[in-house]
Amino acid sequence: MLLQVPRGTKDILPEETPVWQEVESKARRIFSLYNYAEIRTPVFENVTLFKRALGDVTDIVQKQMFVFKQGDDHFVLRPEATASIARAYLENNLGFGVKLRKLFYIGPMFRAERPQKGRLRQFHHIGVEAIGLTNPNLDIEVIELADKLLREFGISNYKFVINSLGCVKDKAKFADLLKQALAKHKKVLCKDCQKRITKNVFRVLDCKNEKCKEITHSLKIGQSYLCGDCKSHFDKVLKGLDKFGIKYEVKEQLVRGLDYYSGVVFEVVHPDLGAQDALGAGGRYDYLFKELANKEIGAVGFAFGEERLMLALPKKESSKKLNVYVMSLGDKAADKSLELVKNLRSAGVSCDFDYSDGSLKSKLNEANKLGARFAIIIGDDEINKGKLVVKFMQEGKQEEVEFVNAVGFIKNILKE
RNA sequence: GUGGGUGUAGCUCAACUUGGUUAGAGCACUUGACUGUGGCUCAAGUGGCUGCGGGUUCAAAUCCCGUCACCCACCCCA
Secondary structure (H helix, E strand, C coil): CCCCCCCCCCCCCCCCHHHHHHHHHHHHHHHHHCCCEECCCCCEEEHHHHHHHHCCCCHHHHHCCCEEEECCEEEEECCCCHHHHHHHHHHCCCCCCCCCEEEEEEEEEECCCCCECCECCEEEEEEEEEECCCCHHHHHHHHHHHHHHHHHHCCCCCEEEEEECCCHHHHHHHHHHHHHHHHCCHHHCCHHHHHHHHHCHHHHHHCCCHHHHHHHHHCCCCCCCCCHHHHHHHHHHHHHHHHHCCCEEECCCCCCCCCCCCCEEEEEECHHHCCCCEEEEEEECCCHHHHHHCCCCCEEEEEEEHHHHHHHCCCCCCCCCCCEEEEECCHHHHHHHHHHHHHHHHCCCCEEECCCCCCHHHHHHHHHHHCCCEEEEECHHHHHHCEEEEEECCCCCEEEEEHHHHHHHHHHHHHC
16 A cells, blocks of 8 residues: 555656646647636635535535545545636636636546546546637637647547537426436336436436437437527537538537536547547536626636547657766766766756766666767776767767867757 | 456566466566677576465465455446
8 A cells, every 4th residue: 555556546657748748738839829828726625616516416526526624624626627717717806807718727636436448536637718708609719729739639530529508598498308208218218317317317318328328319309498599509609610620520419417517518539538438528607607606607618638638649659858978987087077967968958977887888778778869988098088989879980079079069960 | 336357577478277396488677798889699697475464275376255456347527
């Protein structure tokens, strides 16, 4: 236990962090292109925030929260970020003076689920929230942004799945229609679905049981529950996606699990992910601010699971970036070498020194393993001559260079 | 929370079905062939409380029970 990470958590090791950094820096660049600014909220919040935002009956709230107590206060490690950001938006009055706040976030989330492929107890989200307007063009931008990110990451084979739950009234109507329609088939449904009818009807729609699927696909509810405004909002979004050339599939069975969703909702699915096939998901949550602060504020956003992105990312060799590996033989040479190392670094050349007592052979071997472009060798011979040896690792050749010219020599070659 | 599978060297795995001397291989690592020159080749060497705890047995990596973790799926969700 002492030497074991907690279940469902992972060390992200030095070999892997470059990929993470690349994904995150690409995301940051794109976000700034679209005028989204980063927000960092605490990783823990008051329990009540998520109960109110996500819905009391959701599994996340009922059994997946890491809760802890400090004095009389009950906290929870955030299971997702949207609620926190809505809280921060309201608390800091981020809507003041601007019509629209465009925010992005990158960070860890926590859910006490049983781990499996694409599902961890500590995982990372990259997401955006655009808060302040209900305009359908904003939905389009958000989806187009998600698409842009995926293409930038080099991910292919993904697919957008989209639906509209309608406004709060529509959503309630949808639930009623569903309940009525399902009641006729109750006996054929799986046990879970029988419970879901009363507990959370929408969940029946994405049940994986074949019989349940048959029934849900045979229901002819369509989008009859949508009011005129919501219908035309949805149509505008679809048209916009067509215009941008973003492929999607309208799926009437797509509903999101969290209470705060309403209106347009979408998922990005990918075949490499196994059972958890969503790379990311999002939608409108105009209702959330009503729930939290009785305010009418339109908002739309999405989140990608960073670990899931990793699963879908094309594999590629990591490129090692060490420019110079310096090695010395003898104490005098070591002094000289360390001086050189310092000068190289000051000149912006990445470099390291072999601190071991090993043979020259072992040191060159190390340089090879580190992927160094140059090895610099300094021993008594070199000190006497006033010249050090620069070895070109890949080419196998080597050159003698005056000590005073060494930094310039290396910089010159790196420039090419 | 439920079900199935898997835990053996740093890594990937064998031996488990049918218990039997010192638990093997490949890769990696160290050293040498090659006195101050890496990658290729060859040779030698280092490395294991067989996840942990208990039980059965003359004898357990192997059979049984428990436990922990990982993987996959259900549930749920990014």
